[in-house]
Amino acid sequence: MKKPMIEFENFSFQYHVQSCPTLKNIQLTIYEGEKVLIVGPSGSGKSTLAHCINGLIPHIYRGQTTGTFKIKGQNALTQSIFERSMVVGTVLQNPDDQFIGLTVVEDIAFKLENLNVKKTKMDQMVQRVAELVEVDSKLASSPHELSGGQKQRVTMAGVMVDEIDILLFDEPLASLDPATGVKTMALIEDIHQQTDKTIVIIEHRLEEVLSQKVDRIIVMNHGEIVGDLTPNQLLASPLLQEVMIREPLYISALKEAGCTICESMNPECLDQMDLTSCVDQLKDWFETTKAPMGREHADVILSFDQVSFGYSPDHHVLKHVSFEIHRGEMVSLVGRNGAGKSTISKLISGFYQPTSGHISFKGEDLTGSTIKERASKIGLVMQHPGQMISKTMVFDEVAFGLVARGVHPEEIKRRVYETLKICGLYPFRNWPISALSFGQKKRVSIAAILVLNPEVLILDEPTAGQDLKHYREIMEFLKMLNERGMTILMITHDMHLMLEYTTCALVMADGRLIGDAPTYQVMSHKELIEAAHLKQTSLYSLAHRIGVDPESFIYKFIAHEKGGS
Numbered sequence: 001m002k003k004p005m006i007e008f009e010n011f012s013f014q015y016h017v018q019s020c021p022t023l024k025n026i027q028l029t030i031y032e033g034e035k036v037l038i039v040g041p042s043g044s045g046k047s048t049l050a051h052c053i054n055g056l057i058p059h060i061y062r063g064q065t066t067g068t069f070k071i072k073g074q075n076a077l078t079q080s081i082f083e084r085s086m087v088v089g090t091v092l093q094n095p096d097d098q099f100i101g102l103t104v105v106e107d108i109a110f111k112l113e114n115l116n117v118k119k120t121k122m123d124q125m126v127q128r129v130a131e132l133v134e135v136d137s138k139l140a141s142s143p144h145e146l147s148g149g150q151k152q153r154v155t156m157a158g159v160m161v162d163e164i165d166i167l168l169f170d171e172p173l174a175s176l177d178p179a180t181g182v183k184t185m186a187l188i189e190d191i192h193q194q195t196d197k198t199i200v201i202i203e204h205r206l207e208e209v210l211s212q213k214v215d216r217i218i219v220m221n222h223g224e225i226v227g228d229l230t231p232n233q234l235l236a237s238p239l240l241q242e243v244m245i246r247e248p249l250y251i252s253a254l255k256e257a258g259c260t261i262c263e264s265m266n267p268e269c270l271d272q273m274d275l276t277s278c279v280d281q282l283k284d285w286f287e288t289t290k291a292p293m294g295r296e297h298a299d300v301i302l303s304f305d306q307v308s309f310g311y312s313p314d315h316h317v318l319k320h321v322s323f324e325i326h327r328g329e330m331v332s333l334v335g336r337n338g339a340g341k342s343t344i345s346k347l348i349s350g351f352y353q354p355t356s357g358h359i360s361f362k363g364e365d366l367t368g369s370t371i372k373e374r375a376s377k378i379g380l381v382m383q384h385p386g387q388m389i390s391k392t393m394v395f396d397e398v399a400f401g402l403v404a405r406g407v408h409p410e411e412i413k414r415r416v417y418e419t420l421k422i423c424g425l426y427p428f429r430n431w432p433i434s435a436l437s438f439g440q441k442k443r444v445s446i447a448a449i450l451v452l453n454p455e456v457l458i459l460d461e462p463t464a465g466q467d468l469k470h471y472r473e474i475m476e477f478l479k480m481l482n483e484r485g486m487t488i489l490m491i492t493h494d495m496h497l498m499l500e501y502t503t504c505a506l507v508m509a510d511g512r513l514i515g516d517a518p519t520y521q522v523m524s525h526k527e528l529i530e531a532a533h534l535k536q537t538s539l540y541s542l543a544h545r546i547g548v549d550p551e552s553f554i555y556k557f558i559a560h561e562k563g564g565s
Contacts, residue, residue, distance in 0.1 A: 002031040004073070005166055005198045006053060011067035013048060013057060017435065022048045024223040025067070035192050035199040037209055040220030041244050041467035046202050047170070047437060049220070052076070053200065054168055055084030072165065089159025093171035094384065095151035096144070098158065105139040108157045115162065129157045132194065133187060148337035149180035153187065160191070167191070169201045173208055174464050177336045177493045178535035181205065185212045204467060207248035207538065210268055219243060231268035236261050244469040249496060250538035253557050254278055257285035270538055275545060282546050289556045300363070301327040301487050302348065302456060307357035309343060316355065317343050319511045330478070330488045332498040332519060335508030336533030341491045342383070345458045349380045379454035383461045385441035388448065394420070395429050398447045419451040422477045424470050442466065446474065457481070460491045475501055495537055499523060499558045507532045520558060524551035
């Protein structure tokens with residue numbers, strides 16, 4: 001019989017700064033060798049549960065506890081963080097936050113050096129774990145030179161190097177492109193199979209996590225565990241919709257067609273799912289559903305003409321990129337980590353100047369325009385909130401741009417409150433930003449730009465780390481702005497966002513533009529998907545299984561979700 005590794009019994013926790021408990025009467029046992037996924041909307045308590053498991057509670061985040069919490073049969077609340085680190089290894093959602101060494105080998109070996117492991121044994125242990133996570137060829141590299149997926153592997157190696165028992169992954173897919181995310185889940189599964197470690201994953205991207213086997217899914221809401229189910233049980237239940245967690249796209253399509261999903265159909269794996277009872281309904285839905293015609297293009301508002309850029313003459317990050325974005329479009333910019341997407345956004349905003357070529361706004365060359373001049377018409381929301389936030393309090397951060405422009409205080413207050421409400425941040429208007437979660441900080445950085453009403457809005461991963469509720473709030477707000485005429489360019493790894501909200505996609509690979517087409521066509525193009533490190537959508541696989549044209553199926557489903565019929 002498997003031994004309990006993590007045990008919560010009638011466990012509650014209340015932060016000192018909060019008026020009520022964040023965790024309420026938690027009953028949870030995770031056994032040796034299990035792989036468990038924890039999901040829930042923002043504020044559900046899943047991050048607080050993770051802080052208990054890795055020891056940040058009660059040592060860093062202090063508060064009041066009731067009930068019992070054990071790790072490997074020992075009272076976890078009396079253990080030091082050092083003692084906990086010998087049992088639990090945590091991989092954070094942003095790998096850059098976890099790097100210490102100047103090279104990969106130094107970073108992996110850091111923990112062993114602190115444990116005074118002998119050099120010969122240390123070399124063997126580092127080599128073994130580097131080979132396990134497939135970074136053994138990068139040991140001499142700087143961690144910051146690596147791709148997002150490689151960084152994730154290095155952080156895994158750093159926490160696994162000394163044979164810990166429990167691996168805790170805090171949103172491991174948040175900064176990764178879809179293909180790298182799938183590879184990361186495959187790597188976690190390989191580690192699980194080879195080491196039989198207990199693995200706990202906290203993640204919003206349910207469909208990508210379920211690309212590999214998961215033993216149980218713990219669903220949290222309002223500080224309580226509201227579900228402890230197998231993947232098949234969860235996907236056959238209404239619980240995901242009830243707590244506002246995005247279900248896999250193929251599940252949404254099946255429900256849209258009127259199909260009843262049962263546990264016996266094995267819905268956790270589309271390739272192995274029994275679709276016998278659904279084929280006729282899906283085909284009927286496909287044949288009877290009409291998709292609306294696309295809208296006509298307006299004037300060009302932003303264009304690249306043979307733009308190249310390099311940090312040095314012999315190293316070009318962008319190579320002869322040309323495209324046009326029309327006024328009122330909502331466009332996605334996609335591609336693997338390091339393809340040049342963020343460089344494009346910084347060129348538009350004026351942080352970089354092209355090595356060659358021209359960037360135009362409303363037909364006027366932007367060469368010579370300052371960052372300040374461009375900021376009056378082009379807003380940029382960067383990927384990581386820490387890159388933008390400069391104030392201590394939420395209200396002051398969102399108001400900063402308006403204050404700098406000399407807007408009247410009453411007008412500032414009105415516009416800030418209106419934007420905070422739309423972004424789901426109004427209850428936190430008087431909070432210090434340091435007290436917010438990563439997802440909440442992300443919304444603050446978006447709100448600080450939205451409040452300025454730019455003509456073109458560029459967002460780098462706007463929904464990373466957001467639950468479905470806040471994803472929809474932000475995206476519906478952006479959609480409303482778009483319908484009023486604002487042009488929006490989104491750099492994203494979220495294929496659901498691409499399909500549901502953007503009309504066309506610019507596809508980057510190795511510094512070149514390799515695709516410029518309607519989004520549904522891009523997501524039906526196998527070569528583009530592979531080159532851009534996207535992941536073939538499950539809608540494509542579902543259409544293929546029932547024998548209908550995948551491109552038309554994707555277009556009809558997404559158009560129907562947008563409200564077309």
